[in-house]
Amino acid sequence: MIGDKARRALSACALTAALCAGTAVTPAGAASQNTVPVRMIAFGDLHGNLLPPQGSRSEVVRSDGASVAAGGVAHLAAYVRQLRGQAEHSMLYAVGDTWGSSPLESAMFHDEPTIELLNNLDVTAAALGNHELDNGYEELQRLRDGGCHPDEGCRYSETFEGARFPLLAANLTRADGAPAALPFSVNYADGIPVGVIGVLPSNTPEFIRSDAIAGLNFGDEIEAVDRTADILDSLGVRAIVLLYKGDIGTGGESNPCNPADGPANVVATTVSPKVDLIVTSDGDKHFNCTYPDPLGRPRAVVQGASHGRIISVADLMIDRETRDVQRDHTVTFTQVITHDIEPDPETQEFVARAVELSDEVAGRRVGSAADDITREPGPSGESALGNLVADAQLAAARSAGAQVALTNPGGLRSDLMCGENGMVTYGQTYAAQPFGNRLQVLELTGAQLDELLEQQFQTTATGAPLEWILAPSYNFRYTLDRIAPRGERIRDITIDGEEIDPDQHYRVVVNDFLAEGGDGFDVFTQARHRTGAGEELDALNAYFATQDPVAPPSTDRIHMH
The missing domain is CATH 3.90.780.10 (5'-Nucleotidase, C-terminal domain)
Incomplete structure (x- = not known):
């Protein structure tokens, strides 16, 4: 059942029970009176990592070949605020596995600190991955809707309000066929609707304990995207972004955009041409690619790296008259979350509190x-x-x-x-x-x-x-x-x-x-x-x-x- 907060959001929608208005922003750069630029920012596979990751994930290699320390949500927040500050309209997305298998400073409090972090970052929408279901669907509902843990109560704060952003999975249903999550959400940039669809791989049950997903069905992701894109199009939403928590299998390091080396074309070249941008998330790989859609038009596919180390950015230009993305003006890049920027002080204080509360147990x-x-x-x-x-x-x-x-x-x-x-x-x-x-x-x-x-x-x-x-x-x-x-x-x-x-x-x-x-x-x-x-x-x-x-x-x- 859809939670109270989601239900209130849906009831406020004028066009349909799933078409929701919100605020967004536009990337910096020149735009004519006939276009609206929108900056999309996304991170995936955060896994509740409030602190910079340790060990083999502590560094990433930049495009210039230098190996640098990366990650940590205080620095991630600083980059996000900088990127959003450069734009009049922007949207911030989380692309699955945002929590689950988290370090103790989040997991000890049932990942409530990570939800609070996303609220503080003003996340626009979050696609579900398999790890959001690690502790079962009822716990996912609690994190979405709020309320204290049924067994341990509220250990992190006196109350827990839940997520202030929609959780998306268009191919996740209950045994009776009813949606188990919202298939999409819509926000507006200067009056122009921008839709976002979330899906997770249909083989997700292979990666989760069966008792955690009892009563849930995972449908074909491409079929779900196509169906949902048709719904958005029928509602007049022409600018559409797909958040896909899965490995599209790009080629090796020598040519990461070569679909011949992997199953990239299954998602990147097959899903509905109504989708204008695909943002994926799966582990340590990061890439910035372009593939032809089923009509042969170029479509960007971008992915950052896990644990808050590299984020994806896409600057889209939307035609005011058609309300569609002018793909030939799309600019995408990945941003390494280096430590050569001042950490966001509010987020840094937030992380310090979570670490302090968990330190006695974590430091044993x-x-x-x-x-x-x-x-x-x-x-x-x-x-x-x-x-x-x-x-x-x-x-x-x-x-x-x-x-x-x-x-x-x-x-x-x-x-x-x-x-x-x-x-x-x-x-x-x-x-x-x-x-x-x-x-x-x-x-x-x-x-x-x-x-x-x-x-x-x-x-x-x-x-x-x-x-x-x-x-x-x-x-x-x-x-x-x-x-x-x-x-x-x-x-x-x-x-x-x-x-x-x-x-x-x-x-x-x-x-x-x-x-x-x-x-x-x-x-x-x-x-x-x-x-x-x-x-x-x-x-x-x-x-x-x-x-x-x-x-x-x-x-x-x-x-x-």
């Missing part, structure tokens, strides 16, 4: 490390942090009969950068494993283990190769041959030095996301038995406590052929 020592332990993958796809987490989970689940452990790279959210005297804090381990996943011990045959490891090599919906290398515990080893035919890339699997028997059952501990077939590993769902073994974060903290100091594990458990 859990152990020490002999060196930094990172998520950086080696040639085999293993990382030191992934192998450490697998070792910790095996140690925690031994009492439940576990013989080996496997963990997914997507479950590792932050590097562990040891501090003074190698100290590792609760805040750091939480940032590395923030999902609250529980551990499950599953019984699989040796043949199923072989089949499972072959599932590390997958393809996207358009046939592009996709690789998910699971981190193995220290006693689980095998040979990997990437150039062998599909289904024959794994061999010589051993547990504790003994070759596995295809017919024998083995007990494997994994997080419950994998146990439910997440990331395409559906062999886990065929397990004969399933036994709970505690929470993954508790396992990691216990490992630090008992192994203090912890050395970064080697990444040679998978032998490369």
Whole structure:
């Protein structure tokens, strides 16, 4: 059901229950009396990172090749205010995964600080990603509509008012077909309506625990965009922006705008030509590209980088008479959120308060490390942090009969950068494993283990190769041959030095996301038995406590052929 605040906003709309008026701004630069310039600013994959990210995400490479420190919402806010100040009309969008798997200074308060930050930034609209649903649809509704947490109350402030901006997902519905979020919103620039559509990938259920999205359906994103664009057009809204929380798969670093190297044309060249600008968001990649729409007209596709490090900017020129975007006048660029600008003082004070409130818990020592332990993958796809987490989970689940452990790279959210005297804090381990996943011990045959490891090599919906290398515990080893035919890339699997028997059952501990077939590993769902073994974060903290100091594990458990 649509919340009270959203319902009040919809009831005020004159044209339709979903057409809403608002204020916006126009980019700097000359405009004739017949045009209205509008600046679009967007960030994605913020993940509640109020502070600058640490580890491998702490720096980005600028266009001039220089590596610079980037991120942190105090600096992001400063750039946003600067960019909006250069324009008479502007709109600010969040493109999915704005919260969820957040660091402790936001997550400890159920991400209410991140919602408050977006309110303070005057965000125009936010598209949903999969992580906004990490804690279920009811919690998403609470964050949207306001009210204290049902179990822990209001811990961050005395009250919580919820989001002052619409949450968009045109392809998200309930089991009965009713919308689970607004499909679009409309704001005005000097009387000209500008519509924005939000969608998330139809395969989103592969990346969320099933209990968090029970009763929700994720429809085809392209079909949803086309349908919604037709509705906006019928209402006289001709200038349309798409916010897409997903990977459109642009080419490699040498030519990031080459659609032949990935499934970019599925979204960028296929969705309705009524869409004038596409803003995407997915992880660390950033690009500024142009692709032909289905009518052959050029259309900009732009993406910043995660954790508030790079934002997307598009200056559009809208014809007053047709109310459509003059695409040949569109200018797009990405802005690195460097630290060579004064941080926004109001936001800086806001962040300091959130850090102070969470500091006692976040700063608690859990152990020490002999060196930094990172998520950086080696040639085999293993990382030191992934192998450490697998070792910790095996140690925690031994009492439940576990013989080996496997963990997914997507479950590792932050590097562990040891501090003074190698100290590792609760805040750091939480940032590395923030999902609250529980551990499950599953019984699989040796043949199923072989089949499972072959599932590390997958393809996207358009046939592009996709690789998910699971981190193995220290006693689980095998040979990997990437150039062998599909289904024959794994061999010589051993547990504790003994070759596995295809017919024998083995007990494997994994997080419950994998146990439910997440990331395409559906062999886990065929397990004969399933036994709970505690929470993954508790396992990691216990490992630090008992192994203090912890050395970064080697990444040679998978032998490369």
